[in-house]
Amino acid sequence: MRTFVHESSPGRVVFGADVVDRVGDEVRRLGGNRPLVVSGPSRRSVDRVRRGLDPLAVGEFAGAAMHAPVEVTEQALTELRRHRADCVVSIGGGSATGLSKALAARTDLPQVVIPTTYSGSEVTSVLGETSQGRKTTRSSPMLLPETVLYDVNLTLGLPVAASVTSAVNAMAHAVEALYSPQANGLVDAVALAAIRMIGPGLSGIRVDPRDTECRAALLEAAWLAGMTLASAGMGLHHKLCHVLGGSFGLAHAPTHTVVLPHVLAYNSPAIGRTTARIADALGVGDAAVGLAHTIRDLGGPVSLRALGLREADLPEVARRAVAAPYANPRPVEQAPLEALLRIAWEGGDPRTP
Ligand code: NAD
Numbered sequence: 001m002r003t004f005v006h007e008s009s010p011g012r013v014v015f016g017a018d019v020v021d022r023v024g025d026e027v028r029r030l031g032g033n034r035p036l037v038v039s040g041p042s043r044r045s046v047d048r049v050r051r052g053l054d055p056l057a058v059g060e061f062a063g064a065a066m067h068a069p070v071e072v073t074e075q076a077l078t079e080l081r082r083h084r085a086d087c088v089v090s091i092g093g094g095s096a097t098g099l100s101k102a103l104a105a106r107t108d109l110p111q112v113v114i115p116t117t118y119s120g121s122e123v124t125s126v127l128g129e130t131s132q133g134r135k136t137t138r139s140s141p142m143l144l145p146e147t148v149l150y151d152v153n154l155t156l157g158l159p160v161a162a163s164v165t166s167a168v169n170a171m172a173h174a175v176e177a178l179y180s181p182q183a184n185g186l187v188d189a190v191a192l193a194a195i196r197m198i199g200p201g202l203s204g205i206r207v208d209p210r211d212t213e214c215r216a217a218l219l220e221a222a223w224l225a226g227m228t229l230a231s232a233g234m235g236l237h238h239k240l241c242h243v244l245g246g247s248f249g250l251a252h253a254p255t256h257t258v259v260l261p262h263v264l265a266y267n268s269p270a271i272g273r274t275t276a277r278i279a280d281a282l283g284v285g286d287a288a289v290g291l292a293h294t295i296r297d298l299g300g301p302v303s304l305r306a307l308g309l310r311e312a313d314l315p316e317v318a319r320r321a322v323a324a325p326y327a328n329p330r331p332v333e334q335a336p337l338e339a340l341l342r343i344a345w346e347g348g349d350p351r352t353p
Pocket of ligand 1: 040042044065066067068092093094095096098116117118119120121122124126127128154155156157158159162166169229252253
């Protein structure tokens with residue numbers, strides 16, 4: 001028998017084509033008049049957001065960076081106070097969303113988030129921040145964005161390579177939710193639906209990156225997967241990715257893409273039935289090997305070496321994951337974890353260490 005505590009995210013979700021143009025209405029709905037728009041340095045789609053916010057008084061900060069460095073948050077906070085902002089609007093991937101949440105954590109201002117990748121961060125009340133080479137995670141209802149605008153047209157230009165890694169990042173949320181201690185019938189159904197949508201969506205955009213139906217399927221899967229992360233939780237996979245990203249500087253989504261099949265192999269002795277359900281949703285025989293081959297066939301990254309990790313760092317990565325593990329179905333131990341990391345570093349097929 002499973003026992004669990006379930007909480008649903010209360011946020012408002014607006015999904016469709018060109019819904020970004022409704023951003024002004026959504027800000028006003030939250031009582032905002034002076035939004036601060038946060039984005040990454042590319043400022044992709046920021047002018048479109050500004051047009052949607054007209055005639056509100058708009059401030060801007062375009063310095064969002066991966067893993068939410070606290071120094072960047074401090075700079076954005078200065079801009080937020082200078083502008084006397086009463087609302088935060090973020091446009092971009094998980095990095096822009098993370099900055100928005102970091103600002104909400106310090107000000108409790110309402111947030112309208114417009115995601116342009118598949119990170120799922122916009123529907124979780126979790127924030128990973130980095131300071132002095134360490135990533136720490138905090139969770140609070142205050143962090144949860146009030147409104148999310150999913151505009152499929154803003155994702156049409158996400159390069160296929162980045163789409164593959166970002167969608168596997170979403171898949172990782174769903175996979176870990178399935179074996180989380182908080183898993184339940186609702187989480188299972190949503191997670192499996194997300195996993196089922198991702199493979200065909202990615203195959204479709206490989207043929208035509210601007211295929212709106214496939215892009216919509218991926219964006220909806222990202223939302224569903226984010227919801228499972230929000231209500232279930234994270235295991236060994238997310239822990240390893242947090243260590244690799246926060247302490248060793250590896251890029252977030254590509255790291256998820258390399259690590260996920262290997263963690264599935266690591267955990268498989270403890271989660272036999274769940275592995276079979278994942279394999280079924282992916283349409284493969286063996287979940288770990290099938291996922292690894294799917295990623296390779298889609299042109300995704302397959303080795304930690306290629307992402308820039310040094311071989312000498314493998315024992316330290318394992319030590320940090322063992323020192324403060326997240327709940328995981330199989331005990332997290334140094335020797336098998338180092339073995340897992342070595343295979344992932346070399347880019348070999350996943351096998352249970
Ligand atoms: P990102 O936001 O850094 O974006 C990656 C790159 O893609 C950037 O160069 C960005 O400019 C570009 N990009 C974004 N959207 C684009 C588009 N539509 N077209 C073209 N280029 C586009 O990366 P990410 O993987 O989305 O997010 C990673 C961050 O999110 C990390 O800091 C991670 O910790 C965080 N995250 C948090 C959670 C959570 O629940 N707290 C969940 C997932 C990820």
